[in-house]
Amino acid sequence: MVFELKACRRTATALVLAGSVVVGCDRAVEPAAPPAPGPAPAPSPTLDRAAILTAIDAAASDAAAGVARAGPDPLVGRSFSLRVAFGCFGPEGVPPVGAANSEGRPRWAISDDGRAIRLTLSPSDWTDGDVSGPAPEGLETLSGVWINQPWMRSEACPAWSIREADAPAVPPPARVAALVMVRPTGASRVGRAGDQTFTHTVRAEGEAPVARPAQGYRLVLEGRLVGWADERVIRCRVVSPDRPPACVVGAAVDRIAFEDGAAGAVLSEWRPG
Incomplete structure (x- = not known):
């Protein structure tokens, strides 16, 4: 009986060192379940x-x-x-x-003298x-x-360009x-x-023509x-x-x-x- 008790203690000690919890000598209790995941992150405001x-x-x-x-x-x-x-x-x-641009999309153009770029939008x-x-x-x-x-x-603008000669003859979507x-x-x-027509003018510096974007x-x-x-x-x-x-x-x-x-x-x- 003493031998069996010592063997049980050695087994219990080994199981504790291995990360298991021992109840008595013959039944190991499973580790506790991990906590439930928290709520999902809130969407960007x-x-x-x-x-x-x-x-x-x-x-x-x-x-x-x-x-x-x-x-x-x-x-x-x-x-x-x-x-x-x-x-x-x-x-x-x-x-x-002063003229209306009712297309509902922004545009830009260079002035006749090449000294300015005008951006415009009219919804x-x-x-x-x-x-x-x-x-x-x-x-x-x-x-x-x-x-x-x-x-x-x-x-941003696309990082590619299409040469006009390579563009397929299909109507725009x-x-x-x-x-x-x-x-x-x-x-x-x-x-x-x-x-209101929204406009902004980018002007050239010095005597050089205005720089294109x-x-x-x-x-x-x-x-x-x-x-x-x-x-x-x-x-x-x-x-x-x-x-x-x-x-x-x-x-x-x-x-x-x-x-x-x-x-x-x-x-x-x-x-x-």
């Missing part, structure tokens, strides 16, 4: 270009499938900072100063409706800005994604279509997302089974800016007030 386009993709897929989401839209009230690169492949003609007036359908009631104005290359998540600046009665007038420019739109009449932030419309749905994002914009595409320096900005 500000949605960027990639996040907005991901949400548009999901809404477009639902529209194409005829699916209607139930429940509150988690995008309502979320802050956003959307960047649209433009002029990546060279200058484009812009209207003369489209979609008060009577947009690519996603008729305008909802109860809104004073709807001002649209197209999101270029919605299949590209990067905020239809524009299918836009941000609509919603202005209820009495809200901020920043970005209101027909009220190495990586184009960026338009910045910031604010918070708002729901339409159905309380969804993104509206989509199917125009053909062979084309992606056209979608627009409702937004209350409180900052518009032009940035240098290479360094990200702010060139000009506009805020309410």
Whole structure:
């Protein structure tokens, strides 16, 4: 009996050293289960270009499938900072100063004397409706800005170029994604279509011609997302089974800016007030 007790103690000691807990001499207790994982990290408070386009993709897929989401839209009230690169492949003609550019997309052009570059944006007036359908009631104005290359998540100009001789003879894709600046009665007038054309002039230094941008420019739109009449932030419309749905994002914009595409320096900005 003494021999068996000593053997039991030696076995218990060996098991303790091996990391097991011994009860009696013949039953080991399993280690405690690891603690449950904590809650998932909260999403970034500000949605960027990639996040907005991901949400548009999901809404477009639902529209194409005829699916209607139930429940509150988690995008309502979320802050956003959307960047649209433009002029990546060279200058484009812009209207003369004082003329309206209602295309809803930014452009830049070099002056006739080669001494200045003018950036311009005038939001489209979609008060009577947009690519996603008729305008909802109860809104004073709807001002649209197209999101270029919605299949590209990067905020910068593409790192490639296509020689004109190599470009296939295919028509450009239809524009299918836009941000609509919603202005209820009495809200901020920043970005209101027909009220303001946003322009900035980059001037040459010394006697040399103005330097062309190495990586184009960026338009910045910031604010918070708002729901339409159905309380969804993104509206989509199917125009053909062979084309992606056209979608627009409702937004209350409180900052518009032009940035240098290479360094990200702010060139000009506009805020309410």
